[in-house]
Amino acid sequence: MYSNQIEIEESVDQFSLFPGTRYMGSKNKxxxxxxxxxxxxxxxxxxxxxxxxxxxxxxxKAKGKEVITNDFMSISYYFAKAIVENSSTILNDDELNLLLETPSEKSFISETFRDLYFTEEENSFLDQVRANIELIDNEYKKAIAISALVRACMKKRPRGIFTFIGQRYDDGRKDIRKTLRDHFIDNVQDFNNAVFDNGTVCQANNTLSQDLNITADLVYLDPPYYSPKSDNDYVRRYHFVEGLAKNWEGLEIQNHTITKKFKSYPSPFSKRESAFDAFHSLIDRHKNSAIAISYSSNSIPTKEELTNILKEYKSDVKVYEIDHTYSFGNQNHKTGNKSNRVKEYLFIGT
Ligand SMILES: C[S@@+](CC[C@H](N)C(=O)[O-])C[C@H]1O[C@@H](n2cnc3c(N)ncnc32)[C@H](O)[C@@H]1O
Incomplete structure (x- = not known):
């Protein structure tokens, strides 16, 4: 009986425990x-x-490699800290109770985001848990708590985004009816379950790609491509959860906006004028490594332009096509609409 149990545990596919989101551009599929x-x-x-x-x-990481992550969004950083860099620390029941039960006088979220995304009760819950997270002094436990709170908000929110206010797209999903508190408790469990040790030392970073002074045997680039057809502003989409992760520290809310978002972080990749130079300097920086680049067909630089840039730095360049229909969250994704058919490519430079 006991040895059977061990066999079952060992056969668990680690990747199936990944706490996924509907994050824009995610390579989940x-x-x-x-x-x-x-x-x-x-x-x-x-x-x-x-x-x-x-x-x-x-x-x-589940394949046993030493993984280094980076992203300028803190929500991405905390997820990485919680389940990529972290190999063994979990948030236990006492700590979860501390987060849920310690009273708090904080009211920033309730006041700033009243009637925008969540109910008054939910906003006070967020105020309380976010304040109590500061009582935890272990960086990995804190990252699990922040990630669980962020994912709870994304799951509870119609379409998982914060570009509109109210419940416009409420489709009655089970996730929308479930309380934020229950989402949070379940997410702590999900993140705890996803923690594992692959025998290497992994690392999470939170900086601009152009400032990252680390490289690796294989460097993977999946920047937000400029496209006249779609929006690639991560802050605009996820400002509420990004603010929550940072506790809005150092962020200036643009009070004239209906959504109460803060100013987007500048990224050279999201503008046509700066994307080319940004690619050149990033590829130049990692030219001694193998480079893999994700690319989708309706973006700038074009496929040919990107191939040529990569060829300037790498002697062997191959382009693999991965057909895939994106759901960009607009109304065109309804079945059969060809306009939303984006071809996904993987460039490999060695
Ligand atoms: C296409 S998404 C990556 C998706 C990811 N591969 C996945 O599967 O979920 C692009 C990411 O780049 C980040 N980003 C944009 N400009 C950046 C910059 N200059 N430096 C660091 N991160 C940046 C965004 O926050 C966003 O998370």
Whole structure:
């Protein structure tokens, strides 16, 4: 009986425990296809410069590699800290109770975001838990708590985004009816379950790609491509949870905006004028590593332009096509609409 149990535990697919989100541009749906290409490269260390949801990093960590993540969004950083860098620390029941039961006088969220995304009761819950997270002095436990709170808000929120106020897209999903408190408790469990040790020392970073002075055997680039057809402003989409992760420290809310968002972080990749130079300097910086780049067909630089940039720095450049229909969150994703058919590519430069 006992030995059976061990067998079952060992056969658990680590990646199936990844706490996924509907993060814009997430490679969740194509990670297995990407792996079919990446697995043939020789690498022990892996740098994910634009980690986003961290799905790629978590997958590669599950393959036993030393993973280094980076993203300028704090929500991405805390997820990475909680389940990529962290190999053994979990948030226990006493600490969860401390977060849930310690009274707090804080009212910033209730006052600033009244009637925008959540009910008054939910806002006070967020005020209380966010304040109590500061009582925890372990960086990994704190990262689990912040990530669980962020994912709870994303799950409870129609479409998981904060570009509109009210419940416009309330589709009656179970996740929307479930209380924020229950979402949070379940998410602490989900993040705890996702913690594992792959025998290497992984690391999470939270800086601009252009300021990251670390490299690895294989460097993976998945920047937000400029596209005239779609929005790639991460802060605009996720400002509320990003603010929550940072406790709005150092952020200036633009009070004239209906959504009460703060000013977007500047990224050279999201503007047509600066994207080319940004690619050149990033690829130049990592030219001694193998480089993998995710790319989708309706973006700038074009596929040919990006191939040429990569060829300036790497002697062997291959482009793999991974067909995939994106759901960008607009109304075009209804079945059969060809306008939303984006081809996804993986560039490999060695
Ligand atoms: C396409 S998403 C990455 C998605 C990720 N591969 C996944 O599977 O979830 C691009 C990410 O780049 C981040 N980002 C944009 N500009 C950046 C910059 N200059 N430096 C660091 N991160 C940046 C955004 O916050 C976003 O998370």
């Amino acid at each position: 194509i990670i297995y296809k990407m792996w079919e290409t990446l697995r043939h490269l020789e690498f022990e260390s892996f740098l994910d410069v634009f980690a986003g949801s961290n799905v790629v990093s978590y997958f590669i």
